[in-house]
Amino acid sequence: xxxxxxxxxxxxxxxxxxxxxxxxxxxxxxxxxxxxxxxxxxxxxxxxxxxxxxxxxxxxxxxxxxxxxxxxxxxxxxxxxxxxxxxxxxxxxxxxxxxxxxxxxxxxxxxxxxxxxxxxxxxxxxxxxxxxxxxxxxxxxxxxxxxxxxxxxxxxx
Amino acid sequence: xxxxxxxxxxxxxxxxxxxxxxxxxxxxxxxxxxxxxxxxxxxxxxxxxxxxxxxxxxxxxxxxxxxxxxxxxxxxxxxxxxxxxxxxxxxxxxxxxxxxxxxxxxxxxxxxxxxxxxxxxxxxxxxxxxxxxxxxxxxxxxxxxxxxxxxxxxxxxxxxxxxxxxxxxxxxxxxxxxxxxxxxxxxxxxxxxxxxxxxxxxxxxxxxxxxxxxxxxxxxxxxxxxxxxxxxxxxxxxxxxxxxxxxxxxxxxxxxxxxxxxxxxxxxxxxxxxxxxxxxxxxxxxxxxxxxxxxxxxxxxxxxxxxxxxxxxxxxxxxxxxxxxxxxxxxxxxxxxxxxxxxxxxxxxxxxxxxxxxxxxxxxxxxxxxxxxxxxxxxxxxxxxxxxxxxxxxxxxxxxxxxxxxxxxxxxxxxxxxxxxxxxxxxxxxxxxxxxxxxxxxxxxxxxxx
Numbered sequence: 001x002x003x004x005x006x007x008x009x010x011x012x013x014x015x016x017x018x019x020x021x022x023x024x025x026x027x028x029x030x031x032x033x034x035x036x037x038x039x040x041x042x043x044x045x046x047x048x049x050x051x052x053x054x055x056x057x058x059x060x061x062x063x064x065x066x067x068x069x070x071x072x073x074x075x076x077x078x079x080x081x082x083x084x085x086x087x088x089x090x091x092x093x094x095x096x097x098x099x100x101x102x103x104x105x106x107x108x109x110x111x112x113x114x115x116x117x118x119x120x121x122x123x124x125x126x127x128x129x130x131x132x133x134x135x136x137x138x139x140x141x142x143x144x145x146x147x148x149x150x151x152x153x154x155x156x157x
Numbered sequence: 158x159x160x161x162x163x164x165x166x167x168x169x170x171x172x173x174x175x176x177x178x179x180x181x182x183x184x185x186x187x188x189x190x191x192x193x194x195x196x197x198x199x200x201x202x203x204x205x206x207x208x209x210x211x212x213x214x215x216x217x218x219x220x221x222x223x224x225x226x227x228x229x230x231x232x233x234x235x236x237x238x239x240x241x242x243x244x245x246x247x248x249x250x251x252x253x254x255x256x257x258x259x260x261x262x263x264x265x266x267x268x269x270x271x272x273x274x275x276x277x278x279x280x281x282x283x284x285x286x287x288x289x290x291x292x293x294x295x296x297x298x299x300x301x302x303x304x305x306x307x308x309x310x311x312x313x314x315x316x317x318x319x320x321x322x323x324x325x326x327x328x329x330x331x332x333x334x335x336x337x338x339x340x341x342x343x344x345x346x347x348x349x350x351x352x353x354x355x356x357x358x359x360x361x362x363x364x365x366x367x368x369x370x371x372x373x374x375x376x377x378x379x380x381x382x383x384x385x386x387x388x389x390x391x392x393x394x395x396x397x398x399x400x401x402x403x404x405x406x407x408x409x410x411x412x413x414x415x416x417x418x419x420x421x422x423x424x425x426x427x428x429x430x431x432x433x434x435x436x437x438x439x440x441x442x443x444x445x446x447x448x449x450x451x452x453x454x455x456x457x458x459x460x461x462x463x464x465x466x467x468x469x470x471x472x473x474x475x476x477x478x479x480x481x482x483x484x485x486x487x488x489x490x491x492x493x494x495x496x497x498x499x500x501x502x503x504x505x506x507x508x509x510x511x512x513x514x515x516x517x518x519x520x521x522x523x524x525x526x527x528x529x530x531x532x533x534x535x536x537x538x539x540x541x542x543x544x545x546x547x548x549x550x551x552x553x554x555x556x557x558x559x560x561x562x563x564x565x566x567x568x569x570x571x572x573x574x575x576x577x578x579x580x581x582x583x584x585x586x587x588x589x590x591x592x593x594x595x596x597x598x599x600x601x602x603x604x605x606x607x
Contacts, residue, residue, distance in 0.1 A: 009213065086209045086223050088230055119222035119252070143230030145208040146217075147192065 069137045073152050078134055081127060081151040083144040087116035091140045099140075101151070105133045113151055116144065131155040160184055160235045160259060160474045164228040165203070166249075167239030168218065170526045170544060171450070172199035175237050178466040187231045189224060191217035193536035198528045207231060212538045218242045221249045228258050235259035235473060237466075241540070244449040245272055261473040263425045263448045264373070270422055271446040281443040284421035286414045289433065289442040291356035297334055303355050304333050310358040313340040317348030326358060361594045363434040364388065365400045365441070367415035368457045370468055372478035373425030379412045380457050380465075381487055386595045387582065389505065394575075394598070395582060396453035397492040398460055401553060401591030404439065411441055418446065427454075427469050436594060452495070452545070455524055459491035459549035490553040492560050494583070496527075496544040498535050500573035509537040513571035518563035522549040522556070535572060543569065553591065557583055 083089065091099040091114050101113050107127035116123045131153040138150035162185040165172050172188055176199060179186045188203035193212030200206035207227050210217030217223070219242060228236050236258055238244035247268040253260035262268070271277045281288050290307045293316070294300040304311055309330050315323030325340045327333050337353065345351035368380040384400035385393045400408065415430035429451050431444040454465050463480070472478060499505045512533045517525045527544035529535075535543060546567065548560035564580040585601070587593050 009211070012212075086207065086230075087226055118226045121222065143207070143227070146210045147208050 069139060071135060071137055071149065071152060073135045075134065075154070077154070078152040079129055079131065079155050080149045081113060081125070081129075081153055083116055083138065083146065083148045083150050084125060085116055085118060085123060086146045087118040087123065087144065089138040089140065089142060089144040089150065090115040090117065091136070091138070101127075101133050101136075103133055103136060107131060107133060107153060114138065125150065127151075127153065129153060129155055158234075158474060160470060162187065162204075162231070162233045163235045163237050163261070163470075164189060164224070164231065164233040165199070165237050165239065166218065166224045167237070167242055167244075168194050168197065168199060168528075168539065170528045170542065171239040171452075172197075173202060173528045174526050175239065175466055176202045178464055178470070181464075182467060182470060184470070187227070187233055189218070189227050191538070193534070193538055196534070198530055198533065205231065212536055214242065214538060221246065221252055224249065225252050225256055225258060229256065233258070235261055235470075237261040237469070238449065240449050240452055245447070247272065259473050261426070261469050263371075263428065267422050267424055268448050271428075271448050274445060277445055278443070280421060281418055284418045286418045286430075286443045287441065289356050289359070289444075291354060293352065293354040294337075295352075297337060300333060300337055300355060301330075304330055307355065307357045310360065312356045312358045313337060313353050314356055315340065315344035315348055315350070316352040316354060317344060317350035323347060357435075359433055359435045359442075361436040361596070362386075363400070363436060363592065363594050364393075364431065364444075365403070365411060365434050366429045366431040366447075366451075367412055368451070368454070368465075369415055369419045369424065369428050369430065370465075370472070370478055370480065371419050371424035371426060371428065372472060373423055374477075375420055375423050376478050377416045377419040377424060378478065378480060378482045378485060379416050380461050380463060380485055382408065382411060383451075383453055383456055384592075385453060386593055387588070387598055388595050389598050389602070393453065393495065394579065395492065395494055395588075396456055397490065397553070397556070398456045399487065399490060400434075403434070403592070407434070407439060407441065414441075414443070418443065424448075426472050427465050436592075452542075453493055455526060455545060455547045456491040456493050456549075459522075459524065459547060460487045460489055461485055462488065489549060489551040490556045491547060491549040492553075492556045492583075493545050493547045494560060494564065494579040495542050496546060496567070496569070496579065497541040497575050498543050498569075498572045499541045499575055501575055501578040502573075505575070507537070507541045508573035509535045509541070510572045511535070512543070512569060514568060515570070516566075516568040517544070518546065518566040520559065520563060520566075522559050523547070523563045524549070529569070543572075543574065554589075557589060 108130050111127045112124045113127050114125050134154050135152040138144050164187045165175050166189050176186050186203040188199050188206045189209045190200050190206045191212045209223050209227055243249040247265040250260045250268055251265035278288050311327045313325045323344055325336050327336045340353050341351045363386040365382050365384050367382045371377040381398055382400050383396050383398045385396045387395035418430055427450050429447045432441040433444050434441045498508045500508050512529050515529045515531055524547040529543045546563050548556045550556035550559055561583045564576055
C-alpha cells in the first residue's frame with residue numbers, strides 16, 4: 001500500500017489548514033475522500049439496514065451531560081481556539097482565583113487560556129496566536145471534547 | 158445497582174451491537190469516538206458521542222485516562238470496552254475500580270491472570286486443564302529428556318517470540334541439538350532473549366473455543382463451543398457452532414475443562430477459553446482465555462437465544478448470573494463470515510475508503526452486524542472488518558446454504574471486499590464436509606496460486 005496512516009493524517013492536516021472543504025485523492029488504486037466536518041453533508045440516507053435497529057424513542061431522561069455550547073459571535077475572521085484533548089476545562093488556575101482570560105483579554109501565542117484536566121493530570125492550553133478574546137464557549141468545570149472550541153479570538157493584524 | 162448510562166469505549170460494528178442491547182435495556186449510551194469516527198453510524202445511534210482524540214488509536218481509543226475521564230465527565234456509571242483496544246488491559250479495569258466506575262468485564266486481577274501466556278498456562282495446569290505438552294529448557298540434556306517424553310515432531314519456540322515468529326520445527330529427534338543451538342542464537346539476536354521452550358507440534362489442529370459466563374463468585378456456565386479453524390495468518394474468517402465432526406465425549410470434556418478453568422479464577426462476566434484440538438491424537442490443549450466479548454459471539458447467540466451483551470450488563474450491575482447450565486439449550490447450527498475491506502486479488506491488502514453503496518442481506522435466519530451504511534467511511538487507522546454476516550438454521554447444511562445466499566445478496570461498493578472469496582470458501586467441498594484444520598485455508602491459497 002502506498003499510503004500509510006501517517007500519510008493520511010498529514011493529508012488531513014493539509015486540508016484542515018487550507019481553504020477547501022473537500023478533497024478527493026486517488027493514488028495507486030487507493031481512494032481517499034476527505035471532508036471538513038463543517039462542509040455541507042453529502043447525501044447520507046438514514047440507516048435502514050436489517051442490522052441497525054430503529055433509534056428508540058427518546059427516553060424522558062435528560063440528555064447525557066451538557067452538549068457543547070453554541071457560539072454567538074458572527075463576526076467574520078475570528079479564530080477558534082480548540083481543546084487539544086478531552087477533559088475537564090478550568091478557566092482559572094484554582095477555584096476562587098481569577099480566570100486566566102476574560103472577554104477583552106489580550107493574548108499572545110504562549111498565553112495560557114485554561115487548563116484541561118485528564119484524570120488529575122493538568123494540561124495547560126496556550127492561545128497559540130496573538131489577539132483579543134471575543135467570546136468564551138468552554139464552560140468552567142465541565143467536560144470538553146477533543147477539538148471542542150474553547151474561545152474565539154480576534155487575531156491581531 | 159442498575160446501570161443507567163454506559164460509555165462504550167469502542168467503535169465499528171461492536172459499538173453498534175452494544176448500543177442495540179442498551180436500547181433494549183433502556184440504558185443510555187455515550188460513545189467515545191475518535192476524529193475519524195465522528196460521523197459513524199454508532200455516533201448517530203448513541204445518545205451522545207464525545208470526541209476523545211485523533212484517529213490514530215494510540216491517541217484516542219487506547220488512552221486509559223481519557224476513556225475514564227470521558228465516562229466521569231458525561232455522567233456514565235459504567236464502561237463497556239467491546240473487544241480489542243482496551244478490553245483486555247488490566248489498567249483500564251483497575252482505574253475503573255479506583256474511580257467507582259463499573260467495568261463491564263472481569264476484574265483487573267482476572268485480566269492480569271489470563272493476559273500473560275505463561276501465567277495462564279500455569280493457571281490451566283493448576284485447574285487440571287490440559288496444556289500443549291512441553292516446557293522451558295535450559296540445557297541440551299534437559300531438552301532431550303523432554304523431547305523424548307513429548308515425541309516428534311516438536312516446535313522449538315523463542316520465549317520472546319509470538320504470532321508465528323521465532324519458531325523452528327524439529328521433525329526427527331536427532332536433529333534437536335543443532336536446531337536448539339540455532340534457535341537459541343537466533344532468539345538472542347532477534348528478541349534479546351535466548352531462552353527457548355519446546356512444544357508438541359500439532360500438524361493438524363483445529364481452533365475450538367468455549368463461551369462462558371461467570372458471576373464472579375465461582376458460578377460458571379458454558380454456552381457451547383465455536384469452531385474458528387478457517388483462519389488466514391491467525392485471523393479468523395469463518396466461525397461456527399456447534400463444531401462439526403467432533404466426538405461427543407471430546408466436546409463434553411472441552412466444555413467441562415473451560416468451566417473448570419474459569420471457576421478456578423472466580424471469573425466474572427463473559428469470557429472464552431480457546432483450545433487447540435489435535436485431530437490425529439483426538440486430544441485438546443488449552444491455548445488462552447479471552448477476557449471479553451468475542452467478535453464471533455453472534456453464532457452462540459443464534460443457537461442459544463441468549464443476548465451475551467445483556468448478560469454482561471446484568472453481571473456487571475450486580476444481578477449475578479440468573480441462568481443455570483440447565484437453562485442453556487442449543488438449537489440448530491449457526492455460521493458467521495467476517496466481511497473485510499480487503500482485496501483477495503492483492504494478497505488481501507486493506508482497502509480503506511468510502512463505501513458508496515451498501516446493501517445488506519435479509520432473510521430467514523440471517524443477522525448482519527455492521528456499522529457500514531451508504532456513504533460510510535472506512536478509516537485507514539483500524540482493522541478492516543466492515544460486517545459480520547451470520548446465518549442460523551435447523552442444521553449445518555441449511556445454515557451454509559442460507560449464508561451463501563446471503564453473501565450473494567450483499568453489495569458493498571466503493572471498496573474491495575472479501576465477499577466473493579468467503580462465498581467460495583462456503584462452497585468448498587472440504588468446508589461443506591466440516592472439520593477443516595487451521596492450516597486448511599493456507600494450503601488452499603497455495604494450491605490456487607500454483
